[in-house]
Amino acid sequence: MSKPPARIRLADAAFALFDERGYEQTTVDDIAERAGVGRTTFFRHYRSKEAVIFPDHDRLLDLIRDRLATSSQSTALVAVSDAVRLVLLHYIDEGDLARRRYALTSKVTALRDREIASVARYQRLFREFIADWMGDPTAAASLRAELMAASVVSAHNHVLRRWLRDECSEPVAEVDEAMREVLALFSGPPERENVAAGAAGADTMIVAFRTEQDLEALLPSLRRLAERGPTV
Structure with a gap:
């Protein structure tokens, strides 16, 4: 049965050593030796010890x-x-x-x-x-x-x-x-709104919402809300 590629062996060796000795105590040479490759091979696959992780x-x-x-x-x-x-x-x-x-x-x-x-x-x-x-x-x-x-x-x-x-x-x-x-x-790019026009009362704002109330029963409340004007 063929060996796993060197990159995989290096990763397996690194994590095994990190578990055994701790990350800080493990060196690149330790990893290469455990994987059965040379230091040059290690750096062919990874730039640093961190890069293995x-x-x-x-x-x-x-x-x-x-x-x-x-x-x-x-x-x-x-x-x-x-x-x-x-x-x-x-x-x-x-x-x-x-x-x-x-x-x-x-x-x-x-x-x-x-x-x-x-x-x-x-x-x-x-x-x-x-x-x-x-x-x-x-x-x-x-x-x-x-x-x-x-x-x-x-x-x-x-x-x-x-x-x-x-x-x-x-x-x-x-x-x-x-x-x-x-x-x-975020369903799409927002529409440009003219805030100043709203302050001047020139725009009509329509708000959509869901309710179980019948539309005819709801209309009087909507009219009263419109007559009252904007609130904060």
Whole structure:
């Protein structure tokens, strides 16, 4: 039976040593020796000891960019959901390795800080895409794009952590549902509103809502509300 590829052997050796000796006490030479390869082979596959732990974020970010780039104005939010699913599937494919990484980063502050920095890169990519999709350079739109991106990343991480803790048996279905919840909050680029006109009484605002009351019974209350004028 053939040996696993050197990259896999290095990762397995690294996590085994981290469990045995601790992250700080394990060196690159230790990992290479346990994997049965030389130091040069280690650096052919990984830039550093930390790089063994984390997935190839650059490749994942490229996959996200490629998926987002195939979208149109009308399919942008679908592309966002697909991109989130791509990242989740990467972790699921890693299986036990992803769970070992989660356990390790939960204990080592330096690794947790690096993971936070990586999450920020994903959020920035989504924010830039959403801002372009909105096509609105105003500060309000910029804030909305930031909020949308943060919600997208939070939804993914929430489901991922549940799967890593064995609290979720169908993570793909759960992340799809989570994304539906998020995107329902941001159904499209907001319409430009003339606030000043509202203050002058020139606009009519129509509010849609659901009720079990009969329309005929509801109309008198609506008329009284309209006669009363705006309230704060």
